[in-house]
Amino acid sequence: MARRKKRSERVLILWNFVGEDEYKTMADQGPRALPWDPEKTATEVSTVQEEIDAVEEAIEWLGFKVRTVNVAEKLDTLIEAIRDFQPHVIFNLIEFFNDQAVQEAYVAGLYDLFHIPYTGAGPLCLMTCQRKSRTKVLLESQGVPTPAFRRFDELPVPKDHGLKYPLIVKPAREDASGGVHASSVVNDHDALVAQVARILEEHEQPALVERYISGREIHVAILGNNPPEALPMLEFEFEDPPEGEEDRPQILTYEAKWDPMSPDFYALDVQVPPRKLPRKIGNRIRKAALDAYKITGCRDYARVDLRVDEDGNPYVLEVNPNPDLAESVGFMLCAEKSGRTFEGTILELVEMALARTQEPVVIPEHPPATGATIGAPPEAVEPAAAEPADAKPATDKKKPADKRKAPDKKKPAAADKKKPADKKKTPDKTKPAADKKKPATDKKKPADKKKPATDKKKPADKKKPADKAPRPRASATGERAGTRRANPRDKGTGPRGGDASRPTGRRKKV
Numbered sequence: 001m002a003r004r005k006k007r008s009e010r011v012l013i014l015w016n017f018v019g020e021d022e023y024k025t026m027a028d029q030g031p032r033a034l035p036w037d038p039e040k041t042a043t044e045v046s047t048v049q050e051e052i053d054a055v056e057e058a059i060e061w062l063g064f065k066v067r068t069v070n071v072a073e074k075l076d077t078l079i080e081a082i083r084d085f086q087p088h089v090i091f092n093l094i095e096f097f098n099d100q101a102v103q104e105a106y107v108a109g110l111y112d113l114f115h116i117p118y119t120g121a122g123p124l125c126l127m128t129c130q131r132k133s134r135t136k137v138l139l140e141s142q143g144v145p146t147p148a149f150r151r152f153d154e155l156p157v158p159k160d161h162g163l164k165y166p167l168i169v170k171p172a173r174e175d176a177s178g179g180v181h182a183s184s185v186v187n188d189h190d191a192l193v194a195q196v197a198r199i200l201e202e203h204e205q206p207a208l209v210e211r212y213i214s215g216r217e218i219h220v221a222i223l224g225n226n227p228p229e230a231l232p233m234l235e236f237e238f239e240d241p242p243e244g245e246e247d248r249p250q251i252l253t254y255e256a257k258w259d260p261m262s263p264d265f266y267a268l269d270v271q272v273p274p275r276k277l278p279r280k281i282g283n284r285i286r287k288a289a290l291d292a293y294k295i296t297g298c299r300d301y302a303r304v305d306l307r308v309d310e311d312g313n314p315y316v317l318e319v320n321p322n323p324d325l326a327e328s329v330g331f332m333l334c335a336e337k338s339g340r341t342f343e344g345t346i347l348e349l350v351e352m353a354l355a356r357t358q359e360p361v362v363i364p365e366h367p368p369a370t371g372a373t374i375g376a377p378p379e380a381v382e383p384a385a386a387e388p389a390d391a392k393p394a395t396d397k398k399k400p401a402d403k404r405k406a407p408d409k410k411k412p413a414a415a416d417k418k419k420p421a422d423k424k425k426t427p428d429k430t431k432p433a434a435d436k437k438k439p440a441t442d443k444k445k446p447a448d449k450k451k452p453a454t455d456k457k458k459p460a461d462k463k464k465p466a467d468k469a470p471r472p473r474a475s476a477t478g479e480r481a482g483t484r485r486a487n488p489r490d491k492g493t494g495p496r497g498g499d500a501s502r503p504t505g506r507r508k509k510v
Contacts, residue, residue: 004063011059011350012087013068014078015052016094023047026260034261042260051326055091058346073098078107082114083363089353090118095322101130101173114363117356119349121321125297129319132172132208135296139316144291146316147307149210154200157193163211168251169195172206175320177254179203182264185212185249213307213315217252218274220289220304221323221334223345225352228293230286231334235274239267272337281312288314296321300352303331 023045026032031041052068059066069081071094082090090111097103105126111118121129129135133151140146150161151172166187171179179199186192192209199207217238221231238250242263255262274282289304296319303323306314323331327342335345 004061007063008065009088009350009354010065010067010085011089011091012081012085013052013056013059013066013091014071014081014094015068016071016073016097017048018073021048024049032261036263043265045260046326052093054327054342055093055325055346058343059091059350061343062347062350064350078110079363082116086360087116088357089350090116091350091353092118092120092322093325101175102127105130113361115358115361117353117358119300119322119353121299121302122297125299125321128296129298129321130173130175132170132318133206135319136210138295139292142291142295144288144295144316145314147211147213149208151206151208152196152200153206155193155197157189157196159189161192161209163209166212166214166249167192167209168212168249169199169207169209171199171203172208174203174205175318177252177257179254180251181253181255182248182251184253185251212249213309213317214249215307215309216274217250218277218285218306218308218314219330219334220286220306221301221331222289222293222298222304223301223335223348225299228290228298229338230290231331232273232337233277233282233285234270234272234330234334235277237269237271237275239269270333272333278312281308281314284312285314288316292316292319300349301331 024047026042026045027047034040034042052070056066056068067081067085067087069077071078071081075097092108092111094107095101095104097107105123108118108121108126109123112123128138133149136146136149148163150163166185168180168185169192170184179202183191184195186195196207196209199205217236219234219236221234222228223231236252241248241250252268253264255264256268257265259265285306285308288306292304293302298319298321301321301323303320305317305320307317308314325332325346328336332342332345336342340348
């Protein structure tokens with residue numbers, strides 16, 4: 001296929017990965033026998049780098065100037081990449097920061113502050129959809145069907161909770177089936193209490209308890225904005241449960257999505273579009289999905305997960321902004337079934353972001369000090385040479401030219417007028433006197449503590465608290481560790497829509 005004509009726009013692909021990619025390790029080790037069936041080997045799974053490379057190659061083929069940067073949990077790296085490349089658009093593949101999914105929204109907010117257009121949802125949508133109970137309240141208020149639910153922040157769980165069994169229990173702020181297992185579906189109060197306790201302890205977040213909808217699992221991929229388009233629907237088809245486990249619920253468990261060594265991973269397949277779905281029910285599913293997309297503020301692309309009961313009533317389970325873009329799985333499989341190519345879909349996302357271009361904000365010449373957070377005080381971020389004419393005095397350790405540093409807010413003009421004759425004495429006897437006078441004119445009251453802020457050599461010591469941004473932390477369970485998805489060429493039966501287990505430090509929406 002011939003490369004497209006070159007374009008002048010620069011596209012910066014940003015992603016965030018730390019730790020070891022377990023699927024690369026598995027690939028390096030060669031075929032692995034399945035513990036429950038030694039005659040079979042585990043499915044081949046694509047690595048993180050392979051998926052990022054696919055997006056980069058597509059954008060490059062489309063003619064854009066492209067650069068790809070793994071920020072690796074470093075804010076400095078993220079800001080440097082933006083400042084150095086000066087992108088016209090950011091292809092945003094960052095889904096967590098500081099090992100916290102909530103900070104995905106903060107990164108999108110940073111792009112907004114810099115006035116740089118980017119692909120996908122904005123901060124408010126990302127924050128809303130990550131909190132399942134908040135999403136459900138919003139949908140209910142607008143008449144979009146969603147299963148009845150309760151949220152439990154602590155034990156005990158009352159017996160008169162108002163919900164009818166069977167119920168399903170999941171973490172209130174996880175995605176991609178994190179914390180969801182076959183045992184998550186409960187039929188009595190004792191099992192309910194046990195599952196709520198597990199979520200509270202292992203995931204350290206509230207437990208979402210909702211009515212379990214026994215029926216078909218259908219996902220709707222949505223692309224575009226004005227108006228958004230519902231792509232061909234995708235259905236997960238579950239195999240019959242093994243003998244002796246007839247009561248096992250047919251749900252997308254964590255193992256089904258992420259663990260290629262588990263039987264659940266191979267107990268389902270994907271059909272696009274769904275088989276034998278009446279047109280009337282299909283229209284109701286599309287309407288519910290599109291309504292959910294608009295109500296939650298999704299932009300550019302998203303996936304809405306639904307269950308359809310035996311009477312054909314659809315219920316929205318979750319709304320997933322910025323879903324996975326791996327080829328031939330999930331969202332991209334639906335896009336391909338609509339007649340689009342992988343490259344064509346990527347182009348649509350880039351052009352939707354470019355349409356939001358506005359006047360860019362000048363980014364500081366120097367990045368923040370190592371470990372600084374987005375909300376760091378100005379002293380930790382301001383460039384030292386704010387006024388070129390005074391560059392030399394500003395770097396003098398003895399500060400003989402304190403008075404001349406007009407850009408420094410800690411040295412108001414009023415103080416300069418009061419001490420014109422003390423210029424030569426500042427290094428020794430006069431300095432204490434000047435410190436006592438400062439509080440009257442200094443906006444920050446304790447002048448003694450702020451004295452080092454004017455010394456360009458000392459902020460690194462004085463501003464050490466900026467390093468206290470949340471650090472990547474080990475997960476309470478293996479489920480929050482990261483992501484991967486199955487290679488579409490598995491089982492020999494066509495594309496899969498599930499995912500495999502997650503490498504450390506990466507999160508991904510399926």
